Amino acid sequence: MTDPAYIEPPPSVEVDVVIIGGGPAGLSAALNLGRARASVVLVDAGRPRNAATLRSHGFLTRDGIPPLELRKLARAELSAYPDVNVLDRTVVTALMPTDSTNGMRFIAALQGRGERTPPAVAARSVLIATGLRETLPSIPSLRAFYGMTIFSCAACDAWELQDRPLALIGETPDLAARARLIARWTDRLTVFTNGVDVIDTVEEAELAASGIVVDRRPIDDLEGDRGAVTAVRLADGGRVEIEGGFVRPQWHPALDFVNGLGLERDEFGNLVADRSGRTSVPGLYAAGDAASPGPQQLIVAAGQGARSAAVLVHDLVGVRTAH
Numbered sequence: 455m456t457d458p459a460y461i462e463p464p465p466s467v468e469v470d471v472v473i474i475g476g477g478p479a480g481l482s483a484a485l486n487l488g489r490a491r492a493s494v495v496l497v498d499a500g501r502p503r504n505a506a507t508l509r510s511h512g513f514l515t516r517d518g519i520p521p522l523e524l525r526k527l528a529r530a531e532l533s534a535y536p537d538v539n540v541l542d543r544t545v546v547t548a549l550m551p552t553d554s555t556n557g558m559r560f561i562a563a564l565q566g567r568g569e570r571t572p573p574a575v576a577a578r579s580v581l582i583a584t585g586l587r588e589t590l591p592s593i594p595s596l597r598a599f600y601g602m603t604i605f606s607c608a609a610c611d612a613w614e615l616q617d618r619p620l621a622l623i624g625e626t627p628d629l630a631a632r633a634r635l636i637a638r639w640t641d642r643l644t645v646f647t648n649g650v651d652v653i654d655t656v657e658e659a660e661l662a663a664s665g666i667v668v669d670r671r672p673i674d675d676l677e678g679d680r681g682a683v684t685a686v687r688l689a690d691g692g693r694v695e696i697e698g699g700f701v702r703p704q705w706h707p708a709l710d711f712v713n714g715l716g717l718e719r720d721e722f723g724n725l726v727a728d729r730s731g732r733t734s735v736p737g738l739y740a741a742g743d744a745a746s747p748g749p750q751q752l753i754v755a756a757g758q759g760a761r762s763a764a765v766l767v768h769d770l771v772g773v774r775t776a777h
């Protein structure tokens with residue numbers, strides 16, 4: 455029977471910084487914090503959002519690199535810094551404030567597969583770099599083409615699709631704006647609203663003036679083979695041939711574990727942070743796609759991670775920065 459006077463011992467692991475999320479934002483922060491002689495535990499569930507794609511584009515010196523290769527290279531670099539430890543396939547299930555006297559301000563509860571995963575880590579500061587989750591429109595075969603010939607980020611993947619007949623599929627009010635952007639890369643673009651009323655008649659006329667077709671019919675499915683999409687099949691039996699395209703997912707921050715901390719969120723649920731990544735809770739920082747909306751790109755996330763690391767180091771020693 456458990457002794458009622460028993461008090462859970464404090465977590466045995468205490469560090470300067472816990473980084474939650476091992477994508478480019480978290481990895482870049484870990485590298486820079488390691489170089490600043492901070493003790494770091496990086497906790498990563500290992501489910502990168504871009505795992506669906508074979509090649510990542512637009513990362514200086516690494517244009518076209520497979521996403522997992524980029525992570526592998528970053529992880530190899532971290533191994534040079536003994537105070538940076540990585541907990542793989544481990545999830546932070548809860549993040550709690552603590553008022554311990556030794557400067558530890560947060561406790562991160564962990565759930566990992568390895569026997570050596572500690573139950574929790576205490577930290578002076580925390581960087582949240584958990585990225586986003588996405589929900590795609592409900593089209594049966596969409597996932598089979600996603601990351602192969604259907605993408606979500608024009609800056610990342612439109613170059614490879616340029617001058618082809620393309621689809622843009624989405625159910626959100628920003629669809630017309632996205633269509634105008636994608637039209638930079640092709641003059642054969644059809645926008646599919648999947649039966650949802652998200653493009654008004656004024657927008658439709660503007661798009662038509664640029665040669666962009668709006669198709670409001672519900673979608674039955676996509677056709678194609680081995681990731682190569684060939685057509686959008688409509689519920690009324692119609693069929694529009696394409697050779698690639700874009701989808702507008704709904705994005706949700708992966709932040710269930712911060713409930714109860716009173717962190718300020720924006721209208722999309724993202725963490726509100728200043729440009730250096732400081733959130734509304736002292737000692738808690740955010741970087742990458744989990745922070746307020748901006749370009750969702752690997753190099754941007756990595757840059758934000760580096761910037762947060764620099765500010766975090768100054769804050770840890772109480773030195774004001776110009777950032």
Ligand SMILES: Cc1cc2nc3c(=O)[nH]c(=O)nc-3n(C[C@H](O)[C@H](O)[C@H](O)COP(=O)(O)OP(=O)(O)OC[C@H]3O[C@@H](n4cnc5c(N)ncnc54)[C@H](O)[C@@H]3O)c2cc1C
Pocket residue numbers: 474475476477478479480497498499500501502503504505506507509510511512513544545546547583584585586600601605606607610611708711741742743744749750751752753755
């Ligand atoms: C299909 C696709 C293709 C893309 N192609 C490109 C491209 O070509 N070029 C480009 O620049 N960008 C591309 N992107 C965008 C890019 O992937 C993101 O902008 C980038 O990965 C964001 O980095 P991040 O570090 O913020 O988050 P992520 O890379 O999403 O990493 C977050 C990490 O946190 C982990 N995590 C989440 N919750 C927890 C938790 N509670 N505990 C522990 N770990 C947790 C996740 O498992 C994940 O490993 C693409 C995105 C998609 C979906």
